Amino acid sequence: MSRLKDKLKVKSLKWQILLGFLIILVILLVTMGIFQYISMKEYLYEDKRQVLQQRFHNLDFNKLSKENLDTITKTEAMEVLNKVASKNIRASLINKNGELAYSNSERIIKKDDNDGDEDYKEIDEKKLQKLKVPIISKYEYISIYNQSGNLEHMYKVVQDEDNNYQMVAWIKVGELSSPSGLIQISTPIQDIMDILARQFYVDISLSIFILIIGAIMGTAIFNRTLKPLYRITNTVEGIKVTDLDTRLEEKNGQLEVDRLAKSFNIMLSRIEESFEKEQLIKEKMRRFVSDASHELRTPLTSIHGFVEVLLRGAAKSKDQLDLALNSILMESERLTKLVNDLLILTRLDQKPIIEIKKEDINGLIQEIQPQLKVLCQNRKLHLDLRDDICAIINKDQIKQVIFNLVQNAVLHTDKDKGSIIIAADLERIENQKFAVLKISDNGTGIPEKDIKKIYDRFFRSETHRSREHGGYGLGLSIVKAIIDSNNGKIKVESQLEVGTSFTVYLKTEN
Template sequence: MYKTKVQVLQERFHNIDFASLSKENMTDVTESDSKEILKNLWDKSMSVALIDKNGELLGKRSNADTPRDDNDGDDDSKEVTERKIEAIPVPILSKEEYINLFNEQGNLEHVFEIVKDKNNNSQLVVCRKIGDLDSPVGLIQLSTSIDDIDAILNREVYMHTSISILILIIGTILGLGLFKRTLKPLYNITDTVEGINVTDLDKRLPEENGQLEIDRLAKSFNIMFERIESSFQKEQYIKEKMRRFVSDASHELRTPLTSIHGFVEVLLRGAAKNEQQLDLALNSILTESERLTKLVNDLLALTRLEQNPVVEINKENINNIIQEVFPQLQILSKDMLLQLELKDDVIVYINKDQIKQVIFNITQNAVLHTDKKNGIIVISTAIEKFKDETFGVLRISDNGTGITEKHLSKIYDRFFRSDVHRSREQGGYGLGLSIVKSIIDSNHGEIRVESEVGVGTIFSVYLKMENNSSY
């Protein structure tokens, strides 16, 4: 808008012959010549002034001035007075400012200033040099009021300020509503999380809140709660298992220790002098100490197996291992029928000594739960597909009492016995199958059990037929 005003003022300079003015010295211009120049430039919407090279005012004319040849002495004095009252005075710059304009490069066609006149009104001022551009002899100054521009700008500022305030108010209202809608689910999540304790680990956050990020956050919290709940339940299970283990171990250790202590007291009271009583007491102490030693050794074996030791795995024929332990198994089974059904050359990758212990423990467990006279125990081998892999299978079955369905998941627990009295009479502590399970795991195999009460039990041990260095 300012540039448009500048262009209008610059157009007025086209009414002046600057070529003829450049040949004259401004100090020699007569008053009539000055008035003629001012008359040619003057317009009702602007004012004009002539400045000499010293920055002094030579002449001026504003919209308050009326040319004499236009009046003819017949003007209404009241109208002239009104125009003078409404007139805007010619803005006069300081000498220093005019001298600075003389020193500017070019004819000042792109230079303008906004100044305050004596009535404190804003005016736009442009100037043009007279004479040589490098050594001008004077300046012609044109100025016009910019109150209309100021009014437009003020109106624009007012309008934009009002719109900005309105947008701010609307934005605040919408923002508060949006924040409330966004933060409410977060507050609900916070309240739920803060209210969860050990007894409320099964609580879950709603995952359908209508907001993608909030839903993802709620889902992440629920996954975390599930892991915490699972870990807590696992910890509780381990604690309960440890408590039962300590209780069972204490009970099992107490029985032989009590027997040994009792027989020692009997000997101290004089039974040592009786050869028959002495022999009975010493044999009983020896038997109980052997049971105690076996229990401690089994516990130590379980502890070592649970520490994931490095097991030496070799290529072995499972049939040869069975044949090696078969004489011991016959002694163990006594009057029971012990049968072998072996498939030719079942080659597996195992630790030979550990698998011997597996065969002995499972067979011993079968002997303990099978009739002493009519019992039949079958040891067989085969090659079968299991979980999309080929395994060598060691299978030991009996026609004993069987295991109830509710006990099948507990048979590998320490000190677990489905028939407590019989096991204790035969010297069992419920550790044999726990050791078997740990050995099979360390050999990277699998063990499965099938049983029916009154029919019998089948243990199937699946052993790797291919070596894998990553095991």
């Protein structure tokens, strides 16, 4: 369990940011510490080097003018070396072969030679012996000897025999072009090492302290910064199917979090819309299955009933036989029409690719005019057609639209006083030209509350549910599906006891 918590903590955004922050802080502190350490080291070394260089000004170069330092006497050499030596500084003569000629390591130091004691005093020779003269290899001495210039800025840190660090500086003796040797002075730098060690420990302590403070403050700041994100997380986790109308606060004072909240709200809106559509589709499907079952059961029940009548002996009577057979035929035709309409709607739901091209609307209406007159029976049929009206359509489908709309008008108008008008015209809407097909009647009209439902499958208003009007409520559903597949639009206007007008808008250009 603890491993799982540790794993989740590592994957947490807060801990990843905090870890990154601490890593950057460590890098900065290490970089600053190294820079400060190097700067201080160079500064202290340079200060010590200048002290050594000042010692060279006490030299008497006239006594060192011989071509070879090997010929100089010990007394002469020590007299020169004592000028630059002190209790913390040792001086040596190096010949041009890179060998140590003389050193003042055994000398008793006087006040004018030391580093500032108030009185003359002698130094115990044992203490003097503790300060060893650092010796480097012949190769290194010869390399220094062959360098150009007087070696004023040159120094080196080496270890003596006791592994103590000392700073060593050199100056050439004689002509710079052909010197007779080198004078080497050295001094211990343990004081510098101690200062640098103290500074190192101080830097480490301060860095640890800064890291602890940074971790505490970083955690507090990140908790505060990520608080809106936690709030969004808690809100989203608590949203259920019944809470899809919940929205997140979009003004949190943080641009990124505000954008995230806005994106979540957009997503929630889409989910809510999709869920409502799904619920609506489910309800429509439930109602469709219920209505389809009811509509299928009605003719099947009639057919079943008449078959039973015939089986009981009604077939012996010619009148009863004719009535039963005619009823069975009528109900089977109704059943066939219902199944065909359902098949048409199913194909249209699958959005098949249909062939559309430019067709003459007037010619199309005139082709089916005889069938329309038969359909209207005693009702008056008026054609109000404008010349040269073309649209990009599927001809057969638009014919079916006209049949369905006219049949719908026939069902809701008086047999003798009914009047149906089919008009065709051109109309420009939003800089686009449309062919307009309008079918109007003087029937019973559609209640305002039912206007939005008329394209639903099996929908029939309460006033039109009698068998006298026939139909299953699929005609207008087919019309709407066909118009959509032809990239058109349909609009309805109706007034009770006055009449209804369906207006179809069809594109004249692709």
